[in-house]
Amino acid sequence: MNNSILSDYYPKTNIHTFNIVENLQVTVTETANPFHMPVESLFSMAARINKKRSFLFVSKVLGKHIPVNPYTPLLSGAALGLLLYQELNRDGEAAQGWMEELLNKAVQGLIHPEQAEDAYHALLAARLTLPSPVIFIGFAETATALGHSMYNIFAGGASYIHTTREDIPDLESVVSFEEEHSHAVDHLCYALDRGLLSGSEPIILVDDEITTGNTAVNTIRDIQSKFPRQEYVVASLLDWRTGKNIEVYQELEQELGIRIRSLCLLQGSIEVQGTPLLHAQEDVARLASAAEVPVVVTHVRDELERLPVTSKDSYGEINGSPYVKCSGRFGIVSQDNTLIDQAVTRIAAKLRSQREGPRALVMGVGEFMYLPMRIAAGMGDGISYQSTTRSPIHPERRPDYGVHSAAAYPSAGDPEITNFIYNVEPGQYDEIFVLLEREVPPERIKPMTDILQKLAGRKVHLIVLTSEDSGNGGAGD
Known part of the structure; x- marks a missing residue:
């Protein structure tokens, strides 16, 4: 069964309609919002010049397309780390009051950038450790820092590597897969120490946004064929999987005999109407x-x-x-x-x-x-x-x-x-x-x-x- 921390929260029914450009409208329906964050604190919308996907959630907490307070993207990864800590310590000390205080600090820091620095340092000062070692993998190019900041919130017992699109002929990629919707599909993973992935530790896959879940599925398949283990967690800022896409995780669990958990800052569904004819341009x-x-x-x-x-x-x-x-x-x-x-x-x-x-x-x-x-x-x-x-x-x-x-x-x-x-x-x-x-x-x-x-x-x-x-x-x- 696909288990998710999001099941602990009552579904939301907030609906947001974005008229992005002429002949392109996206409707977002919230289904879970564990931090109860307003969507306008997380993203705005823009049209993407990509035949595979016509729109982009322009993150306000990632530090990619919009200049931000540098503590904001660091805090966004740390906030995902808090959710992971809570998920993997469901019956332990994560239920104590200090955890609730950290969650509240993270939320306020993300909503109010002037509070991001204090919130981030508070999370680091907690020196969290997970009940067992884990491996974080951040997806290039957008989530390399998100994955690193999520990993960095833990004081020990963690390792991190991010995928890359760079061709490094001197090294052999230990994991290779495709991001099917992207303008740059190939992902490579140059672990200097192959032992980094050869153990049985849970792997935490980190991306800024999950739409179909196919990237995570492709990654898990490739890792499992080379470095089999029992548990994966897919962490993202936004998760838009619905229906069949959610079932794909469940089917993969049954097929490979593994467990896949999901966590994010906002989960929902999207409905797209129209296909604009756009070309890259600059002013x-x-x-x-x-x-x-x-x-x-x-x-x-x-x-x-x-x-x-x-x-x-x-x-x-x-x-x-x-x-x-x-x-x-x-x-x-x-x-x-x-x-x-x-x-x-x-x-x-x-x-x-x-x-x-x-x-x-x-x-x-x-x-x-x-x-x-x-x-x-x-x-x-x-x-x-x-x-x-x-x-x-x-x-x-x-x-x-x-x-x-x-x-x-x-x-x-x-x-x-x-x-x-x-x-x-x-x-x-x-x-x-x-x-x-x-x-x-x-x-x-x-x-x-x-x-x-x-x-x-x-x-x-x-x-x-x-x-x-x-x-x-x-x-x-």
Whole structure:
């Protein structure tokens, strides 16, 4: 039987209708809302330029398409961690009053961003541990930080890895599957230690949104064929499975002899009417009239271990610059968290000292979300955070619409892939800090910095993380 913490809550019948664009309407019916959060605190809507899915829930708590307080996406993962803790300790101490207090803090922090920092630190201070070890897997690209922040809420007995779309020919993927509805379907999983998945621990699959559940089903099938175990948990911010999609989990349980639990911040159903004819676009005039500001390149020593492997792009070109070993892409365990925390503190202090204005935006790039998010959280007041994305979204300037502006450019990691920066207006931020996990050729990053030079009010900081002292290509440190 498919067991879910959501069964503990009375179903909701709140219905929300979104007229997204001409000839596209989405109706959302809540069926469970364990934190009793208003939907407008969780997401807005936009039209997605994708033949497989015409709409997008633009999350307000994820840090992807909308600039947010950096503690908000950290707290969203931690809130899912609380639900997991409660689910796996149903007959134990999770029922005590202090757990209710933590849940309330999480909810208030998500609804009121100014309370997110205090709520997040309160959750970390609780030093939660689960009754047995677990493995977290975050889905690329959008849920890499969500999965990491969910994992990080636990003080011990946890491990984490996120899937990736990057081709790393030096390593063998231990898990491979497809996300059928996505614009980028292939997922790979480069666990340096195959023992990470070879035990019997429950696996927690973390995604920002579950619509059909097919991605989780494909993942479970592949893992179970190589690393069989008894229990899986599928965690997400939003869960829109109904009818047959829910039955698929139950059928898979019976077929494989496993148990699958589900938990989320909001569960419901969606009904879509219409199919708009949209094309990717950007507001060229908006940027054409903006003045350009300087770009300063800074190499920041983080003292983190590097993994000397290469990546290959769609053209077959090789980048030999090493990866950060403990980013989450290659697998980490709870014992690694102290080193990560120390590195984050060092980098945040360095970048905080470089700030010149009261408003700054810190940006992650693609899958590299969690470390930039953590660094942003330590850079002081007036900081917003978001990541670039490869998801093509139609922009419209309406108060009730989720994406007001868009800027497109070829990815520095793979020029065949178009990346986007959404919802950043010229001069909105005094400075923009872009954090890169590894070196890329200057000509590859230039299309992105050309855009950022017109978005930032005073300066663009291109921050390259490095494990040792290094020059700055003449840019100054």
